[in-house]
Structure formats: structure tokens, C-alpha cells
Amino acid sequence: MSHGPRTAEAVWAAADLPARRLAGVALNPAAPTDVLLSLLDRGPAVVRTTLCRDRELPAEVVDAVVVHPDHRTRGSLAANPHIEPAQRARLVDDPHWLVRARLADGPRPGARSELPEHTVVRILTTYEAEHLGSLYRQVPRSARWTFPSHPEPKVRAYACTWWQELTAAERSALLSDPDQEVREHARSRHSLLDPEYVERELPDRSCHARTHLLMHGALSRRTVAQVLTAPAGPEDLSMIAGNPSLPLDVLALLARHPNARVRETVAGRPELTAPQRQALATDPDPAVRTRISVHPALTEEERAAIDYRVDSDRDFGPGDLPAWHHDPGQSRRRALSDHPLLRRLAAQDRGLPPDLVERLSRDPDLGVRVLLAQNHPQAPAELLLHSFLDYTGHGRWLLTDRPDFPTEGLAGHAEAADPMLRRLALLDPRIRPEITERLSADPDPTVRADATRHPNLPQHRLTALLDDEELAHEAAANPGLPLAVMRRLVVALDG
Incomplete structure (x- = not known):
């Protein structure tokens, strides 16, 4: 069956x-x-x-x-x-x-x-x-x-x-x-701009459709009042707080809401008045203060006066914004800012000019350096390597996929306690065969797999691993595998 x-x-x-x-x-x-x-x-x-x-x-x-x-x-x-x-x-x-x-x-x-x-x-x-x-x-x-x-x-x-x-x-x-x-x-898309349509179609329970309408639909006064007095879920207020159609008086109300997540969403709104920005800049919640600290209306002096927090112990990775969403002037302003979060945004611009690439490659903030290394096609080789060595979060290995990632001299990491550094050693094309053989029996499975694929693996070890249940697949993918062996494995198909 x-x-x-x-x-x-x-x-x-x-x-x-x-x-x-x-x-x-x-x-x-x-x-x-x-x-x-x-x-x-x-x-x-x-x-x-x-x-x-x-x-x-x-x-x-x-x-x-x-x-x-x-x-x-x-x-x-x-x-x-x-x-x-x-x-x-x-x-x-x-x-x-x-x-x-x-x-x-x-x-x-x-x-x-x-x-x-x-x-x-x-x-x-x-x-x-x-x-x-x-x-x-x-x-x-x-x-x-x-x-x-x-x-x-x-x-x-x-x-x-x-x-x-x-x-x-x-x-x-x-x-x-x-x-x-x-x-x-067209009418289906355009209906999101119709407050009466949103009010009429808004589900009364938490669901994807409700989330979509509250975040992207035009909000009538009645819809806003209903969310304020009888939200269907705890996230409703955060959803409308980010909606561009939210009336400014309600935005002002939510800027003082007891829920910090709601205030954090409000802190990202471009329409905030100077007094509202000042109030959020001294908010008791650090996430709110950090969000308002990158507001585009603030001066560098105003940003510096805010007690924001920048976490370097977090994951960084390639940006997800297409190139056409980046504004060269905005990226330059961000790259020259004293605020590391703004410089991190600039570092994700794949079109960043050489002078700013050079500047951000020496940035004191780990996040700026790693994001530049992950995203920019002309990231310097030295930056790529040092970012890998300094960063231990998610997406770390992606740095080694960059075309300019340097491989010479990496074999010295073969004895490192960190298995990712032992993997790094195997990127060295001149690593000695005996080291590759030893790493093919490494305690870490990813290190064993990488070593088994390395072209410097001695032939006797490579041949033996063709019968290994775990590593046979990696051994057969090794470019050092003799062509005669490949053909013999294929001939076996005719059994």
C-alpha cells in the first residue's frame, strides 16, 4: 500500500x-x-x-x-x-x-x-x-x-x-x-487601503488573517477602539502600533503603554514628536531605549546621550534585504555614525563603496565586522579570517564560503580545542597527509567528514573509509579517489 x-x-x-x-x-x-x-x-x-x-x-x-x-x-x-x-x-x-x-x-x-x-x-x-x-x-x-x-x-x-x-x-x-x-x-490588494473593508473582514480571533490586517490594513477608528478595549490576543497592540495608518493620538497613547513590547514597537515609528522621542529615550526598558536610539530623527549627540545596549554575544548572518532596498546616502550616514547598530545596518549593504568597506573592516564592533564579512562581495581576506576566528555564532562557517576567504597557513589550527577551528585547518590545501588522516578519526563528526573529503588524505585511509558506514559517502566524494576506483564502483551497478 x-x-x-x-x-x-x-x-x-x-x-x-x-x-x-x-x-x-x-x-x-x-x-x-x-x-x-x-x-x-x-x-x-x-x-x-x-x-x-x-x-x-x-x-x-x-x-x-x-x-x-x-x-x-x-x-x-x-x-x-x-x-x-x-x-x-x-x-x-x-x-x-x-x-x-x-x-x-x-x-x-x-x-x-x-x-x-x-x-x-x-x-x-x-x-x-x-x-x-x-x-x-x-x-x-x-x-x-x-x-x-x-x-x-x-x-x-x-x-x-x-x-x-x-x-x-x-x-x-x-x-x-x-x-x-x-x-x-487588484481590488483584493487595494482593499487593504479601505478601513471599512478591514473592519468588516477582521477575524475576531488570533489568526494569520487578523495579524495581516492589523499590521498592513487601513485601520478605522472603530477597529482601533475594538483592539484597545478587547484585543483578541496579547500581540494585537504591538501589531497596530507598527501600522502606518494608526492615528497619531493613538500612537501617543501607546507610547505610554505599560507593555514594554508595545512601546518598543512605537519607538520605531518615524512620526514620533521630539517630546515622545525624549520620553522613550529614558524608558525604563533597555529594549525600548535601544530601539529609539536608532531613530532617524535623532542627532549623533542625542543618540550618545541614550543608555542603549548593544549585544555582541548574538548571532549574525547575511542580510536579507535585496540590493535595491539600500540607499547609498543613507548607508554612508549609517557607516559614519557612532552608533554600532546603525553601522551594522550599513555593513549589510552589498553596494557599500571601497572607502566605507575599508573603514568598517576595522570597526571596533564585532557585529559590524562580521556582517560586513558576511555580506560584502569585496570584503578583505584578512577581515574574513579574523571574523571567523572572533565570531562563534550561527552562520560562522558561511564565512569560509566567501571566494576570498584565505586558506594558506590554516593547518596550524589542527590541534585546536574548538572543532570548528580543526575544520578550518582542513581548508589548507597544504595540510600534511598525516594530519588529515588523524582528523579523519576526530571525535567530532563534521571534522571527520571534512577530513575524509580532503584530497590530501592518504590513499590507504581513503580506501579503508569506502567501507565505513558513516564515512563511505564522504570518501567517495574525495577528489583524490582514483578514477579506476570510481569506474569500478559504477560498474558494480551492472552487478
Whole structure:
């Protein structure tokens, strides 16, 4: 009896040792095209999934995947973050719905994923709505200027997705569009600007729809009064406190609310008067004081007078704001500020000019340095390394993925107590083979795995690990694996 499609994790968990070896060969950067094609042609599901989803692929292999008879194999390619979006786009007219759905959903967030504009149009005009997934993440920025007036109604309807970014003329045109579906989408988005609609549709219980309307809908006086007197949940007041349509007299009321979270939300509002900012600057709650300390209306002297708190013992990581959301003038002002939180915001600007990159790379605040290292494409190699050494939070290892991360001389960390530093040692291409062999038996599983993939691992140890239940997959992915061994493992498919 079937219980539906198996997840990739379930397929991997069920794979036996030979299959795990072959999945390692599928990831091996030294595997030639003919070996990869053999794995694609005759390999088990876990091998095909690994091959098509988890690595860059030669053009010949992509050609073969696109016409592969197994839809799950093609679906793995559709979500592959390692290949050019134009290659994934070749699957736009795939006969199986699952492949099309995976293409529309795209790779994981943060991966290169902008599909060609004509591919997005094809998806919008031929796919069922339930198969569009996270297509919005893959729409190129250029399309957002052309879609509102596109000749295809379904494309114009999709343009309503970014309603707040449209001009008044574009909104008006969509609201009176000759196509009914377009008008309905436009009116649905535009209704958020109608206080009567929000009041009428607001659920009386805590739910996603209520949250959306309270945060983004136009609020009538009656809606605000209802939230103030009978909130459906403890977060309601914070939701309306951040809503741009909140009347200013209510904003003033919430600025004095006993709940610190509500006051903290209010502290982020640009409309605050000078007396309101001054009151929040001396708020008893440090989170409120810190929030108001970065208010754009404050001078540097006013910021310095506030007893704010900046926590360096926290996680930092790549910023999530697209490049077009950054204002060069604003980033410069932030980078030159004495306030570390403003400099942290500047450090996330991928377009920051060289003089500010150089300045922030020497910043005394750890968060500024790490965020610059994580985000800027021209982050200096020395900054990348020192950020890794100084920072121990989430996303630390992502620093080693930066193209300019230095690898020479890292082998000296092989004896470090921190397993992440022992992993760092394995990035050194000149690490001695005996050290790599020792680290392949390290107490930490990630260190063992990295050492097993290192090309300096002695052949006798690499061969032995091909029979290791834990590390066979990593051993087969080692680029030092002899081609003859790879071919022998593939020949075993014909058993």
C-alpha cells in the first residue's frame, strides 16, 4: 500500500552502503562526465537525487537530466541552487506537475534563483495557481516594471503581488483593467487601503488573517477602539502600533503603554514628536531605549546621550534585504555614525563603496565586522579570517564560503580545542597527509567528514573509509579517489 511520495531524507536513510558510495561519487568534483552520465542512467534514486540537486553539472549532464524518464530526477534539477537559473528554466514545460511545481518554488532562499523574465511569464500563463509556490522570489526586478502593463492578463494580475510598490497610475489601471481576474486581484490588494473593508473582514480571533490586517490594513477608528478595549490576543497592540495608518493620538497613547513590547514597537515609528522621542529615550526598558536610539530623527549627540545596549554575544548572518532596498546616502550616514547598530545596518549593504568597506573592516564592533564579512562581495581576506576566528555564532562557517576567504597557513589550527577551528585547518590545501588522516578519526563528526573529503588524505585511509558506514559517502566524494576506483564502483551497478 502506497503512503505517498518519499522525502529525500527518507530515501537517503534507506540507502545501503553501495548506494551511499555512489552518491559520494555523484558529488565528486573529479568525476568525469561519462561517470556522471552512468550514474544518471543506472544509479538508484538517492544517487540521481544527489547528482541533480546538490552540485554543479556539466552541460552534457544537464541535457540528459532534462529528458530523463524519471520525473523525480528532473524535479531535483528544477530546484538545484548550484546551476544557472536559465538551465533550470528548460524544465518550464515539463509534462509532470511535480517538476513544474519545484521549478516555480525554486531553490532554497538565498540561492541564485532569478528566472528569465520569459520563463516567469510562461509559468504564470500555464501553471495552476497551487503550483506557483515561492515564484515571487524568482521574479527578476526588471519584470516588476513591465508586468503591470503586460499584454497577458495573468501576468498583470500577478503584478498586484507588489501592490505597495506600484505607482498610483499603475494601481488605477489595474483596478479598471478590462480583465475580470486582474480587477479582482487588484481590488483584493487595494482593499487593504479601505478601513471599512478591514473592519468588516477582521477575524475576531488570533489568526494569520487578523495579524495581516492589523499590521498592513487601513485601520478605522472603530477597529482601533475594538483592539484597545478587547484585543483578541496579547500581540494585537504591538501589531497596530507598527501600522502606518494608526492615528497619531493613538500612537501617543501607546507610547505610554505599560507593555514594554508595545512601546518598543512605537519607538520605531518615524512620526514620533521630539517630546515622545525624549520620553522613550529614558524608558525604563533597555529594549525600548535601544530601539529609539536608532531613530532617524535623532542627532549623533542625542543618540550618545541614550543608555542603549548593544549585544555582541548574538548571532549574525547575511542580510536579507535585496540590493535595491539600500540607499547609498543613507548607508554612508549609517557607516559614519557612532552608533554600532546603525553601522551594522550599513555593513549589510552589498553596494557599500571601497572607502566605507575599508573603514568598517576595522570597526571596533564585532557585529559590524562580521556582517560586513558576511555580506560584502569585496570584503578583505584578512577581515574574513579574523571574523571567523572572533565570531562563534550561527552562520560562522558561511564565512569560509566567501571566494576570498584565505586558506594558506590554516593547518596550524589542527590541534585546536574548538572543532570548528580543526575544520578550518582542513581548508589548507597544504595540510600534511598525516594530519588529515588523524582528523579523519576526530571525535567530532563534521571534522571527520571534512577530513575524509580532503584530497590530501592518504590513499590507504581513503580506501579503508569506502567501507565505513558513516564515512563511505564522504570518501567517495574525495577528489583524490582514483578514477579506476570510481569506474569500478559504477560498474558494480551492472552487478
